[in-house]
Amino acid sequence: MCGIVGIYLKTKKYEKQLGKFLSGMLDGMATRGPDSAGFAIYSKEKKGFYKYSICLNNLTQDQFKKKISKFIKKPKINIFSDHIVLETKEKPKKVLGILNNNLNEVSIVGYGKSINIFKQTGNPKDVVKKFKLSSFSGTHGIGHTRMATESAITTQGSHPYSTAEDECLVHNGSLSNHNNVRRVLIKDGQKFNSENDTEVAAGYIS
Numbered sequence: 263m264c265g266i267v268g269i270y271l272k273t274k275k276y277e278k279q280l281g282k283f284l285s286g287m288l289d290g291m292a293t294r295g296p297d298s299a300g301f302a303i304y305s306k307e308k309k310g311f312y313k314y315s316i317c318l319n320n321l322t323q324d325q326f327k328k329k330i331s332k333f334i335k336k337p338k339i340n341i342f343s344d345h346i347v348l349e350t351k352e353k354p355k356k357v358l359g360i361l362n363n364n365l366n367e368v369s370i371v372g373y374g375k376s377i378n379i380f381k382q383t384g385n386p387k388d389v390v391k392k393f394k395l396s397s398f399s400g401t402h403g404i405g406h407t408r409m410a411t412e413s414a415i416t417t418q419g420s421h422p423y424s425t426a427e428d429e430c431l432v433h434n435g436s437l438s439n440h441n442n443v444r445r446v447l448i449k450d451g452q453k454f455n456s457e458n459d460t461e462v463a464a465g466y467i468s
Contacts, residue, residue, distance in 0.1 A: 264421075264434040265291025265386075265407035271400075281398030285390045288405045292386040295407025298420040299389040300381025302430045305400035307375040314348040314357055315371040315379040317417055326368065333360045343392050345371065345380050354427060362453075369418055369455055374428030381406075381420040406432040413457040423464035431467065433460040 267287035271277055280303065288299055318326055323341055330337050330348065334357070338349040350357060354373055361370055372379030380393045386407045390396070406421035413419050422430035437443075440459035447465045448454070454461055 263294055263409050265294035266404070266432050266434055267291055267406075268402075268404040270402040277401060278399040280400045280403055281394075282396045284398075284403045284405055285396045288386045288390055288395070288407060291405075291407040295409045296385055297410045297415045298381065298383040298408045298417070299386035299406065300379065300408075300420045300422050300432075301393075301395060301403060301405035302372065302377055302379045302422045303395075303398050303400045303403045304376045304428075305378070305398075308349070310351050311349050312352070312354060312357070312373060312375055313378060314350075314361070314373045315377070316346050316348060316361070317369040317371055317381075318344050318346060319367055319369060319417075321365070321367045326365070329365055330360070333364065342380060342394070344382070345393070347378055370424070372422070372424035372430055377428045377430065379422055379424065379430060381422065382417055383415050383420065404430070404432055412436055412459055416456060418456040419458045419461075421460055423458075423461050425464045425468045429468075431460065431464045433463060437463060 269283055271280060284301060327339060334350055334352055340347040382389045382392060408420055421432040425431050437459040440462040443466055444454060444462045452465045
């Protein structure tokens with residue numbers, strides 16, 4: 263049993279309150295998923311820039327900055343607790359390759375021109391506060407509160423899952439054939455960071 267929330271703002275004057283609205287919605291779903299929570303916020307694009315949401319795991323902020331600076335000149339890095347958002351004009355193919363091949367200590371949570379994704383273990387109320395969700399502005403967003411059933415309670419096992427540029431997936435329920443699908447996708451070259459069935463669904467979609 264998990265909780266899923268979503269909001270799309272049709273009126274521009276409310277965009278600065280998007281994070282506040284989504285915070286309350288996730289708070290209300292905490293009883294349906296007390297193990298972890300995550301959310302995706304969509305905001306206006308910065309022309310020519312891509313954003314990469316990254317969980318540092320055991321890497322420090324300074325270590326990440328030092329490593330990424332070897333490959334990307336003057337990277338812009340915004341810090342959100344143990345997550346960071348890397349902003350650069352470099353295209354996804356290049357940046358994802360750099361991260362996967364040279365900074366495999368970190369986890370790529372999502373990427374695109376308008377999306378930011380954050381997720382963490384713990385009660386949704388605490389996760390919302392940790393990332394200061396109420397301070398975010400944007401046009402629309404989705405969120406998920408998780409009650410773990412088929413896999414461990416980890417950040418990598420939390421939702422949302424990135425499926426492609428500016429796309430992500432949240433899911434409630436279970437997939438009976440995810441292990442078989444995972445094996446097929448691994449043979450095709452896809453990598454997985456958890457045993458979660460939703461990550462398999464995201465991989466299948468992408």
